[in-house]
Amino acid sequence: MKVLGLGGFNVVVFLLSILVLSLAYLLYHLENSDPGPLPISSMSQDINNLRQVYKALNKSCFILGASGETGKVLLKEIVQSQIFTKVTLIGRRKLTSEDATHENVNQEIVDFDKLDEHAAAFQGHDVGFCCLGTTRAKAGEAGFIRVDYDYILKSAQLAKAGGCTHFNLESSKGADKNSSLLYSRIKGQVEAAIEELNFDRYSIFRPGVLMCDRQESRPMEWMARKLLVPVASLFPTVITTPILVLVKAMVNNVLLPSENKMELFHNKHIHELSKLEETKAK
Ligand SMILES: NC(=O)c1ccc[n+]([C@@H]2O[C@H](COP(=O)([O-])OP(=O)(O)OC[C@H]3O[C@@H](n4cnc5c(N)ncnc54)[C@H](OP(=O)(O)O)[C@@H]3O)[C@@H](O)[C@H]2O)c1
Structure with a gap:
C-alpha cells in the first residue's frame, strides 16, 4: 500500500509538473505573440510637447463611470495633466472626492x-x-445588458448628437459580438453598435483583468486577482492590466494626433501605449 501510495504521489507530481510547464509555455507564447502594430504612431513624440499642444486646443471632455475603479483613476490623471479646459462627470450620483470637486470639474447627475x-x-x-x-x-443578466449595452450605447448616441468627436470606450479582452458568452458578446455588440455612430475618432480599449484594490466586495474577482499576481509579474500583458496602465494609455492616445476613424487597442497595445511617458522620460 505504502509503495503504491508513493507511486501514486509521484504520478500526481509528474502530471502537475507537466501541467505547470504547459501553462508556463502557453503564457510565454502568448506574452510573445504579436497582436499587430499599435494602431497609432507613438514613436518620436515628446509627451510634454504633446500635452502643451493639446492643451492649447482648449478641449473639453466627459467621463461616464468616474465613480468606478477605472473612472476615478482616469479622472485623477486628467485633472493632474490639465489637458482639458473642462471635465464633466456624467453619473447617477454626486461625487465628493478632491478630484471630482476640482474647479475645472463639473458634475451632471442623470437617470x-x-x-x-x-x-x-x-x-x-x-x-x-x-x-x-x-x-x-x-445586476443579473438583464441588468448587465441594460448597463453595458443600453446605457453605454444611448450615452454614445447623445454624445455624438451633442458634438463629441472622439469617443473612448473601455471594453474588455475577449469582446466578440458573436461569442456564446454573454459578457464577451455584449461587449462586442456595444463596440460594434457605437462604431456605426460614425464618430470622427473612436478608440476601443480591451484590457485584461483589471489589477486594483477594488472597494466593492467581489470575492471571485478578488481571488482571481490574487492568483494572477505571479502571472502578472512574469507575463504582464497576457491576462492582466493594472488600472494606471490602462488610464495612461487612454490619456496618451488622446494626445497623439491620429487620422484613424477607429482604433482597437488590445491588452499588449495598452501596455505599450502607456509607456509613452516612461520612454520619453529616459
Ligand atoms: N473588472 C475587470 O477586471 C474588467 C476587465 C476588463 C474590462 N472591464 C470593463 O471595464 C469597465 C469599467 O470597469 P471598472 O471595474 O472600472 O468599473 P466599476 O468599478 O464597476 O465601476 C462601474 C461604473 O459604472 C457605474 N454603474 C454601474 N452600474 C450602473 C447603473 N445601473 N447605473 C448607472 N451607473 C452604473 C458605476 O456607478 P456607481 O459608482 O454609482 O455604482 C461606476 O461608475 C466595465 O465596462 C467593465 O466591464 C472590467
Whole structure:
C-alpha cells in the first residue's frame, strides 16, 4: 500500500509538473505573440510637447463611470495633466472626492433609464470616455445588458448628437459580438453598435483583468486577482492590466494626433501605449 501510495504521489507530481510547464509555455507564447502594430504612431513624440499642444486646443471632455475603479483613476490623471479646459462627470450620483470637486470639474447627475431627458448633459464635449459597466453577478443578466449595452450605447448616441468627436470606450479582452458568452458578446455588440455612430475618432480599449484594490466586495474577482499576481509579474500583458496602465494609455492616445476613424487597442497595445511617458522620460 505504502509503495503504491508513493507511486501514486509521484504520478500526481509528474502530471502537475507537466501541467505547470504547459501553462508556463502557453503564457510565454502568448506574452510573445504579436497582436499587430499599435494602431497609432507613438514613436518620436515628446509627451510634454504633446500635452502643451493639446492643451492649447482648449478641449473639453466627459467621463461616464468616474465613480468606478477605472473612472476615478482616469479622472485623477486628467485633472493632474490639465489637458482639458473642462471635465464633466456624467453619473447617477454626486461625487465628493478632491478630484471630482476640482474647479475645472463639473458634475451632471442623470437617470440612466431616462437618458433622453438628459441630452443637455452630453452637449458640447469634444472627447468622451466611457468606463461604465456592471457585472452579471451584481445586476443579473438583464441588468448587465441594460448597463453595458443600453446605457453605454444611448450615452454614445447623445454624445455624438451633442458634438463629441472622439469617443473612448473601455471594453474588455475577449469582446466578440458573436461569442456564446454573454459578457464577451455584449461587449462586442456595444463596440460594434457605437462604431456605426460614425464618430470622427473612436478608440476601443480591451484590457485584461483589471489589477486594483477594488472597494466593492467581489470575492471571485478578488481571488482571481490574487492568483494572477505571479502571472502578472512574469507575463504582464497576457491576462492582466493594472488600472494606471490602462488610464495612461487612454490619456496618451488622446494626445497623439491620429487620422484613424477607429482604433482597437488590445491588452499588449495598452501596455505599450502607456509607456509613452516612461520612454520619453529616459
Ligand atoms: N473588472 C475587470 O477586471 C474588467 C476587465 C476588463 C474590462 N472591464 C470593463 O471595464 C469597465 C469599467 O470597469 P471598472 O471595474 O472600472 O468599473 P466599476 O468599478 O464597476 O465601476 C462601474 C461604473 O459604472 C457605474 N454603474 C454601474 N452600474 C450602473 C447603473 N445601473 N447605473 C448607472 N451607473 C452604473 C458605476 O456607478 P456607481 O459608482 O454609482 O455604482 C461606476 O461608475 C466595465 O465596462 C467593465 O466591464 C472590467
